[in-house]
Amino acid sequence: GEEGTDVQITVYRADSDTYVDMTLTRRKIEVPTVESQMLADNTGYVAVSEFDAVTVEQFEKAIDDLGKQGMKQLVIDLRSNPGGILDSAVAMVDYILPDDMKNFEKGDGKTLIVYTADKNGDGDTYTASDGHELDLPIAILVNENSASASEVFTGALKDYKKAVVVGTTSYGKGIVQNLIPLGDGSAIKITTAHYYTPSGFDLHGKGIEPDVAVELDEKLKTQAVVKPEEDNQLQKAVQVLKENK
Numbered sequence: 001g002e003e004g005t006d007v008q009i010t011v012y013r014a015d016s017d018t019y020v021d022m023t024l025t026r027r028k029i030e031v032p033t034v035e036s037q038m039l040a041d042n043t044g045y046v047a048v049s050e051f052d053a054v055t056v057e058q059f060e061k062a063i064d065d066l067g068k069q070g071m072k073q074l075v076i077d078l079r080s081n082p083g084g085i086l087d088s089a090v091a092m093v094d095y096i097l098p099d100d101m102k103n104f105e106k107g108d109g110k111t112l113i114v115y116t117a118d119k120n121g122d123g124d125t126y127t128a129s130d131g132h133e134l135d136l137p138i139a140i141l142v143n144e145n146s147a148s149a150s151e152v153f154t155g156a157l158k159d160y161k162k163a164v165v166v167g168t169t170s171y172g173k174g175i176v177q178n179l180i181p182l183g184d185g186s187a188i189k190i191t192t193a194h195y196y197t198p199s200g201f202d203l204h205g206k207g208i209e210p211d212v213a214v215e216l217d218e219k220l221k222t223q224a225v226v227k228p229e230e231d232n233q234l235q236k237a238v239q240v241l242k243e244n245k
Contacts, residue, residue: 001026030054036062039228043238044071048092051084051149056091063095063134073137073241075234079167083148090114090126093156098133101160104198111160114152116176118193123176137244138163139237142208143216147171154208155197164244165210166237172207212240 001007003026011020033055036046044066048059066074083089093113101111106125116123140154140163151170157163174195180188194202214236220226228234 003027032058034058034062036066037228038066038069038071039075039238041238041242042070042072043241044069044074045077045228045234046074047077048081048150050081051086051088051092051153053085053088055084055088056095059092060095071136073139073238073245074134075139075141075237075241076163077141077234078146078150078154079141079143079233080145081147081150082145083150083173086114086126086149086152089149089153091130093153094128094130095132096134096138096157097128097160097162099128099131101128103160104200106198112198113156114198115196116193117196123193137241139241140165141233141237142167142170142210143233144168144171144207146208147173151203151208152195152197155201155203158208158211159198159201164212164237164240165208166212166214166240167210167233168213168215169209170203170207172203172205174202174204212236 006023006025009022009024011022013020033049033052034046039045046059046062048055090113097111099111102109104112106112106115110127110129113126113128115125138157140157142150142154142165147170151174154165154170158165175191176193176195177189178192180190182188194204196202214233217232220230
């Protein structure tokens with residue numbers, strides 16, 4: 001139906017065996033994938049839950065808002081981020097890195113962010129091009145459930161020594177997979193290439209190792225909400241940034 005119009009629905013609640021009539025208004029919903037706040041000592045904190053189509057704009061807005069508040073250093077939290085859209089991760093790295101970091105061969109004069117290669121060495125190359133950079137100390141938080149696009153993001157910033165990585169070794173998913181539909185309605189998913197960080201590191205099956213390894217306190221693993229001041233991994237990241245100034 002048209003956005004802004006109402007629709008009548010009936011909801012069945014199995015626990016009470018009841019039906020509830022509701023009137024809902026149709027509208028577009030943008031799911032927040034980025035949360036941010038300013039911590040002590042002008043430390044910006046940005047948590048990214050996944051890399052969706054809307055994440056790039058949300059991420060850039062969070063960075064810009066924190067900058068206006070006087071951010072001096074930044075923690076990017078990718079813990080338990082399962083990945084998502086590669087182009088979003090690339091665009092977010094692009095927002096941080098300058099366009100002309102020629103540290104690695106495949107960039108062709110541009111800042112190399114990630115590249116893919118199949119069994120013949122053929123693939124795609126992704127470079128920076130937006131003309132924007134973020135010049136301040138950065139720490140990235142990862143854990144064993146940070147995967148795929150999270151690892152692409154982390155690997156690029158780690159290779160350029162633009163960020164210090166804190167936490168535990170990431171999941172290790174760095175493959176390109178294609179889905180081929182078959183005539184009977186089923187399909188075959190095949191791996192066609194691997195992702196490589198700018199330095200040529202194949203993270204698949206290995207993950208990104210942190211520069212500073214620290215496990216989350218056991219008592220925090222069962223808590224639904226952890227306050228920043230109680231989060232030992234986050235506090236370690238802030239400490240590392242202070243020490244590296």
